[in-house]
Amino acid sequence: MLSVGIVGLPNAGKSTLFNALTSAGAQVGNYPFTTIDPNTGVVPVPDERLQRLADLFRPPRVIPATVTFTDIAGLVRGASRGEGLGNRFLGHIREVDAVALVVRDFDDSDVSHVEGAVDPVRDIDVVELELQLADLESVGRRLERTERSARLQKEKEEERIELLRRVAAHLDGGNPVRTMQLSDEERAALRELFLLTAKPLLVVVNVDEQRAEAPVDRRLGDRAAASGGEAVAVSARIESELAELDEDDRAAFLHDIGLAEPGLHRVARAAHGLLRLLTFFTAGEKEVRAWTLRTGGTAIDAAGVIHTDFARGFIRAEVVAVDDLLAAGSTLAAREQGKQRLEGRDYMVRDGDVVHFRFNV
Numbered sequence: 001m002l003s004v005g006i007v008g009l010p011n012a013g014k015s016t017l018f019n020a021l022t023s024a025g026a027q028v029g030n031y032p033f034t035t036i037d038p039n040t041g042v043v044p045v046p047d048e049r050l051q052r053l054a055d056l057f058r059p060p061r062v063i064p065a066t067v068t069f070t071d072i073a074g075l076v077r078g079a080s081r082g083e084g085l086g087n088r089f090l091g092h093i094r095e096v097d098a099v100a101l102v103v104r105d106f107d108d109s110d111v112s113h114v115e116g117a118v119d120p121v122r123d124i125d126v127v128e129l130e131l132q133l134a135d136l137e138s139v140g141r142r143l144e145r146t147e148r149s150a151r152l153q154k155e156k157e158e159e160r161i162e163l164l165r166r167v168a169a170h171l172d173g174g175n176p177v178r179t180m181q182l183s184d185e186e187r188a189a190l191r192e193l194f195l196l197t198a199k200p201l202l203v204v205v206n207v208d209e210q211r212a213e214a215p216v217d218r219r220l221g222d223r224a225a226a227s228g229g230e231a232v233a234v235s236a237r238i239e240s241e242l243a244e245l246d247e248d249d250r251a252a253f254l255h256d257i258g259l260a261e262p263g264l265h266r267v268a269r270a271a272h273g274l275l276r277l278l279t280f281f282t283a284g285e286k287e288v289r290a291w292t293l294r295t296g297g298t299a300i301d302a303a304g305v306i307h308t309d310f311a312r313g314f315i316r317a318e319v320v321a322v323d324d325l326l327a328a329g330s331t332l333a334a335r336e337q338g339k340q341r342l343e344g345r346d347y348m349v350r351d352g353d354v355v356h357f358r359f360n361v
Contacts, residue, residue, distance in 0.1 A: 002292070003040075003068040004202070004271045005096035009123050011111055012102045013206040013236040015039075018071035020239035021264055039071040045272045045279070045290070046265040049322050049352065053281060053288045056326060065279050065290040067271050070096055090134050090196065098200040098274050100267070101127055101229075102236075105217065106208035120205060121223050128176060128227055131196040136171040138193055139164055163189060171197070178228040200274045201229030204267060206236045213259055232270045234263030278351035281322060282306070283331075293349055300345040303357050313361035317343045322352040331356075 006014045022041025044064035054062040072092045093099065103120035104113065143164040150157045163186055170180050176197030177190070190198060203224040205216055212235035216224075224231035242250050242262050254262065272279075276295045280302055281288065293302050299319075304311035320331070320340040328334035349355070 002098075002275050002277070003070055003096045004098045004100050004274070005070045005072050005093050006100045006102060006204075007072050007093060008102035008127060009104075009113075011113060012104045012123070014102045015071055016236040016240050017102055017204065017206065017234070017264075017267075018069060020236060020243040021069050021267070040068060041071075042066045042068050043264075043268050045268050045292075046261070047279060047290055049279075049326075050281065050288065050290045052326055053283045053322065053354070056329070057283050057285060057288050059283075059285055059287050061287040061289075063287065063289040065272065065277075065292045067268055067275070069100070069271075072096075090131075093131070093196050093199075094194040096199070098202065098271065099196075100202045100204050100271060102204045102206055103220070105205050105211075105220070105233075120217075121219055124203060124220075124223050124227070128197070129174070132171050132174065132176060135177060135193075135195045135197050136168060138195065139168045139171065142193060143168060160189065167195075176201070176227050179226075200276070201227055202267075202270050202274050203229055203231040205231055205233040207233050209235050209238055209257070211235070212238050212257070212263060230270065230274070232263075232266050234267055239264050278349065280349050280351070280353045280355055282356070283325075283354050284356075295351075297349055298345060299343055299347040299349060299355070299357075302349045302355060303359065306357070309361045310357050310359050313359035314345055315358040315360055317347060318356040318358065319343050319347070320354050321350070322354050325354050 006018055008014050018039060018041065021043050022039075044066055047064060050062065050064055070092070101124065103123040104118055105120045107118055143161065146157055146161055146164060150161065167177060167180065167190065170177065177195050178198055178201065182190070187198075201224065203220065205220055207214070211233065214233065216231045216233045221231045238257070238259075239262060242253060242264075245253060250262075254260070272292070277292045278295050278297070279290050280293060281290055283289075291302070291305050293305055299317040300311050300314055303314050303317070318340055319342075320334045324337075324339040325331065325334050328337055328339060331340070334340050
């Protein structure tokens with residue numbers, strides 16, 4: 001299961017956001033390092049297509065796609081040199097697939113700021129710098145070993161050495177690895193280093209209640225884009241209040257404050273997109289379910305997501321676009337209208353495909 005690590009400076013609102021996302025009850029406090037060991041929660045990805053399929057088939061089970069969020073301890077200046085929780089903190093980030101960087105963009109005299117004043121652009125700079133320094137150290141160590149090994153064995157690993165030198169120079173220039181132009185082979189070669197700044201980045205701007213529906217401040221959007229990421233605004237305080245309400249009260253509260261949907265829906269969808277995932281569906285009388293697959297995945301990959309037997313005994317995939325199926329009103333009608341197709345193992349799955357796998361084991 002793919003995971004997103006929630007990181008940021010202390011008191012940025014990470015644990016409050018995590019609690020709202022997961023209702024997992026992570027401890028929240030106004031002091032650094034409230035979160036020491038990471039908390040993990042699985043969050044459904046809102047998708048109105050899933051509900052429409054459920055309305056069509058009316059199965060007893062409806063299962064959404066999910067993203068795993070991990071609440072990681074607050075980072076401070078010098079983390080790459082062991083300050084704060086140092087390497088322990090950085091190690092937790094290495095284990096996730098993407099980074100959600102929470103920055104505070106609201107004033108509150110009751111909540112201290114570790115840097116002394118609220119400046120979300122500076123906070124992005126601080127966190128990114130520490131991650132870049134940690135990556136620079138990792139790349140430097142690997143480069144040194146690779147050069148030494150090549151000399152001792154009298155073998156030339158010119159391509160790998162050249163790649164590591166390029167990455168080191170890019171990091172030394174204050175740039176994250178995710179902004180480098182790399183081939184698929186080069187990315188694969190770097191994967192074993194678990195570089196922190198190679199991970200996809202989502203900047204979550206924690207705003208006050210009055211700006212919960214407003215677009216992300218342009219400065220922050222530009223700063224996130226400069227690091228190869230994107231930004232979304234949310235009020236962690238509002239989201240934590242919403243998380244404590246039942247469905248009817250939540251809808252009434254959203255209406256009263258003028259919000260179309262919880263901000264966390266935007267966070268979950270953005271995280272899903274950040275991981276370059278697409279959603280495909282299986283639908284029938286017993287179950288309607290959303291599944292996630294890496295963009296570019298094939299029918300055989302999608303079959304394996306459901307069960308290894310589906311992939312091992314794959315015969316064909318019966319595929320119809322979700323909008324075509326909903327418009328037709330049934331699988332039989334979609335087939336009669338020529339909307340359902342038979343696809344082989346190399347078919348590249350599209351977002352919104354409804355797939356029925358034929359297999360034999």
